[in-house]
Amino acid sequence: MFAEAIEQILQDLCTPAAVRAIEAGASPAPLWHAVESAGFLELLASEADGGAQLPLADLFPILCNFGRYTVPLPLAQSIAARALAPAHMLPAGMITLAAALRREADGSLCCPLIPCGVIADFVLARDDAALLLLPGALAQRSASGVRGSLTATLTWCDDSGATRIPGDGAALTAFAAAAHAALLSGAITRVFEMTLQHCKDRVQFGKSLGKFQAVQHQLSVMAEHTAAASIAAAAAFHTEDRTPTFLRAAMAKSRTSEAAVLVAATAHALHGAIGVTEEYDLQLLTRRLHEWRMTHGSEAHWNLLIGQHVLANDLSLVELVCSA
C-alpha cells in the first residue's frame, strides 16, 4: 500500500518535465515535501522511532520505482539512512550517502562524487566502522560538471561540523550498493519496456522493427539481462535483517551494473537517432544507468571483493552461493 501511494506521488510530481527542471536547477522542494509530509521517509525507521519498520523486501519495489521515475533527489538514501542510524538522531532535510570519506593531511574531509551532492542537505558517510553525519551547508560543493548530473564532490575544511552517529559503517556501504542496484533495476526495466514499445511502433521497410529477426534477438537478450538484473537486485532485499548483507548487496550491484551497460547500448541502438535527443525521455534513464553503474562501485569493484571473499573461503563455490 505504501508502494502505490508513493507511486502516485511520483506520477504527479516526478514527471519527466519536473526531472528535467530539477536537473537544470529548479527547486526539488515540492517532490521532497510531498514524500516527507506523507511520512514515507520513515518507512524503515524502527517502531520505537515512530517508523513503519518495513521489511526490506517491501521496500524493494519502492526503490525500483525511484529508478523507473528517474527520481532526481536522494529519496532512497534518506529512507535507507533511517535503517543505518537511529532515526531520532537524523536531522530534517535531504540526506544522501557517501561512497567514501577521505581525511586529508591538512585536516579537511572529502567525499568524492556523491550522488545528489549538489542538492543534499546532509551527507551520511562511513568513517571506517562508524558513521559520520556532515552538513552540506558547511561544505564546499564541486559539481561533477556532467550536464544534468547532480553528482558532486563535497569537502569540509575540518570535522568541526560533523556529528558522530552510532551505526555500522559496513552496513552503509552494503545498503548504498543495494539501493543503487534497485534504482538500476527499475530504470533498466523501464528502458527495456520503452525499447520494446518503440520496436513495435516504428516502421521501416514496410514493417515494424520488431518483425526483423536481428532486432527480435537483441530484444530477447535485453529481456534476459533485465530479468537477471531485477532478480539479482531483489535478492539483496530478501532478508530478515534491517540492512542488506555484504555478499547479496555486492552481487546485486555487480549484476545490475553489468546489465546497465548492455541495456543502455541496445536501447540506443534500437531507438536510432531519436533516442539520443534531449527531448526524448530515454536519455533521462540511460544517463542514470551509466551514472548509477559507477556510483558506489562498478561491477569491477564488487567482482574483485566477491572473488576475494570466495578465494579466502573454504566452502565450495556452490555451497557459498547456496548459503549467500
Next chain:
Amino acid sequence: MNPLISAFRFTALPPETNAFRAAIKDFLKSDMEDSAPDVRARSWMGFSAAFSKKLAARGWVGITLPKQYGGANLDALSRFVLVEELLAVGAPVGAHWIADRQSGPLILKFGSEAQRRFYLPKICAAEAFFCIGMSEPNAGSDLASVGTRATRCANGWRLNGRKIWTTHAHRCHYMIALVRSSGEPQQQQEGLSQFIVDLSLLGVTVRPIRDLTGDDHFSEVFFDDVLLADDALIGTEGEGWAQVNAELAFERSGPERVYSSIVLLEHWINCLRRGPDAAVHAATIGRFTTHLATLRNMSIAVTAKLMNGASPALEAALVKDIGTEFEQSIPVAIAAAISMNPDAAVDPALYRTVAYLSQIAPTYSLRGGTREIMRGMIARGLGLR
C-alpha cells in the same frame, strides 16, 4: 511492469530443504566414487546405471512422482535441491536423467492409468532409462517437420523412420518419440503424436555416434517396420506438439542449464586457493559467482512456477539462453587464465578439464533447442511475432 520480467520473482528455497540437502551431501560423500574432474565434467552426460540404482535405492529417482507409483511425492523445489547437489559434484546422473526430468512427469500427466503403473515404478527404481526422440536428420530446429511415421495397423501401429542425436539411446530401454501419425510434414504441428518405443523391439537399430571429444553419448536410431502395441501411444493422438512443448518447459529451465561447467570452475578455484595466482583472477571469480547466484535464482523462480502447475515455457527458454551463455563463458575465461603465463605450471587435470569443456561447450546452446530458437521464442513471448 512487463509480465515476462515480473515472472522472475525472487523465491527463497523453503527451509525444509536444508535437511534434505544435507542428506544428499552425506550420500554423495559415501556413495559416489571418486573420479577425476575431467570425468566429472561430463556432468549429466556421464552415464552410470550403478550410480542411478544407488540413488534409486535411497528413493531419489523420480522424487516428484506420487508415492503410489514409487515416487517420493516431493515438490519441484526439492528436486531442484537434489539436482543441484548432484550437478555440483559432477555425479554421473545420465542414466536416469531424462526419465527423472521429463519422461516420468510426461507419463504422469498424459499417460493412462495402466501406463503409469507400468512405467513409473520402473523409472523410480532406475530400471527403465528413457531417451528423447525428437530430432531427425531433416528436422532439427524445425522440429515440427519430423518425418518418422506411425501408421495404423491391426492391434497397433507400424513405425518407420529415423531419429538422430538421441542422447544415450544405445543405453536406454525406452524412447519417447515424436512422430507423424496423420497428415503430411507440410502440416507441421498438426498430426503429430508421442509414442513410447521399447528399444528392444524387432526393427529398432541403434547406432552410437562419436563426438569430437571421443565420447559416444548420442545415437542414431532406425525404425524399420517396428510394430507397436496400441498402448504405445502416450497422451492423445494428434496432440504430440502440445505435449512436447509441456515437456520442454521441464527440459529447459533446470539447474543443468546453469551448472554444466561447474566442475571446471570449482576445480580452478581449488587450484587458485592452493597457488600464488589467486589475486590476479579474483575479479573473474567474483563475476562468475555473481552470475551463478543470479541464474540460480532465475532457475528457482521458474521451478516455483512449474510447481504451481504452470507451464512456463517462455521463462524456461529465457533461462536456458542466458544460462548456457554463462556455462560457455567459463571455459573461455579459464583457458585464457591458465595460459596467461607460459612459464607457470598448469595442473594436469585442470588442463584436461578445460580442454574437454572448450570442445563440448558449443553443444550447450544446441541441445534442447538452439540459441536462435530460444531467442525467437522469447521474441514471440514479447509479442513481436
